[in-house]
């Protein structure tokens with residue numbers, strides 16, 4: 193067996209083990225036999241060899257935002273690999289496996305450039321990009337996976353390889369949208385876009401307007417340009433200090449907009465939304481791209497428990513608004529958070545270099561979140577059953593839990609090809 197490298201291997205009961213295993217998701221937890229706290233690609237190679245020699249299955253964690261299958265063998269913890277190099281001339285960024293979007297944004301913002309980042313600044317940029325990646329500029333530029341240029345990967349055998357469209361077209365296709373089962377990615381190069389600021393923000397409506405707002409959101413999204421990406425969250429707000437007074441303890445609709453065109457045009461585009469009902473709160477402004485996710489989404493950034501899934505929809509018929517609110521609104525028997533993201537635009541077009549992202553024809557993504565119990569799971573499935581006729585599949589990035597679902601991440605032909613490439 194090979195010697196341990198200089199890196200830290202942590203075993204249960206040793207100082208630092210619990211901290212290293214912990215992540216953003218607290219509903220599930222990694223149950224590793226050993227954790228490799230890697231600092232660079234050589235450490236990852238050593239860890240892969242260590243696992244192979246001992247017959248341990250390998251899992252990876254950067255931030256724990258996307259933990260679905262807890263580790264049972266060796267967990268490779270990439271949180272120390274946070275290096276980022278921006279090349280403003282080629283408009284690309286090299287991003288290491290453990291970097292979070294907030295780290296990337298701090299670097300790219302200085303050059304007036306934007307990555308295809310999403311709503312959570314604490315999310316890991318690498319896993320997000322390999323799983324698809326629906327961000328603030330999604331309808332204008334497509335999935336983050338569509339703009340990954342180069343990937344560095346350590347294979348199961350412990351080899352470090354660079355994967356590009358030229359070096360290995362099959363593996364390059366599979367990693368971008370297929371994500372798991374090909375090895376451990378140590379870093380990747382992504383394209384950046386000349387978007388220094390956004391016009392964006394959100395408005396909140398109270399429980400009495402949820403159905404009307406949802407119906408209106410569906411109709412409004414049919415009229416907006418690709419420079420505008422939006423979503424609506426229906427959220428039971430906790431009655432606790434820190435939540436703005438008008439929202440505290442109320443089940444609200446939170447409409448979020450990111451528009452990368454002229455701010456005056458942005459103002460014009462959002463004006464019809466003000467007619468949807470009495471607003472509890474509203475905040476729109478021109479925002480530096482680096483601050484946009486935090487300002488627009490205001491998602492909680494402290495670790496918590498969540499369980500949920502998505503349905504990618506060919507349409508969200510406005511006629512379904514009422515039944516959706518019955519199942520998920522303030523009078524629903526089990527408390528859930530729902531979110532509908534507007535897709536389409538560039539997300540529906542094939543990328544310049546093909547990849548494994550499926551269900552591109554989807555126009556909306558419905559996400560349902562709750563606690564992880566059986567009753568909550570059943571409540572979620574009721575919601576998904578309601579939109580079954582329009583359902584194409586589910587999104588890899590937004591699967592929070594490990595229950596089987598009838599909806600598939602990939603279309604059958606993509607799944608077949610991914611399996612062939614994994615086997616190879």
Ligand SMILES: Cc1cc2nc3c(=O)[nH]c(=O)nc-3n(C[C@H](O)[C@H](O)[C@H](O)COP(=O)(O)OP(=O)(O)OC[C@H]3O[C@@H](n4cnc5c(N)ncnc54)[C@H](O)[C@@H]3O)c2cc1C
Pocket residue numbers: 215216252253254255256257258259260261270289309310311312314315316317318319320323324325326327371372375376377378491589590
């Ligand atoms: C608050 C929040 C906001 C989000 N917003 C968005 C959004 O706007 N758009 C979007 O598309 N997604 C979004 N997501 C989903 C997110 O992109 C996925 O959950 C993603 O997998 C998180 O990656 P991570 O590294 O942060 O999490 P981790 O839990 O550390 O990793 C998730 C999984 O990715 C794989 N993985 C991680 N690192 C590597 C690696 N180096 N090599 C190979 N595989 C690896 C592993 O299978 C791992 O279990 C959000 C999630 C949360 C919780």
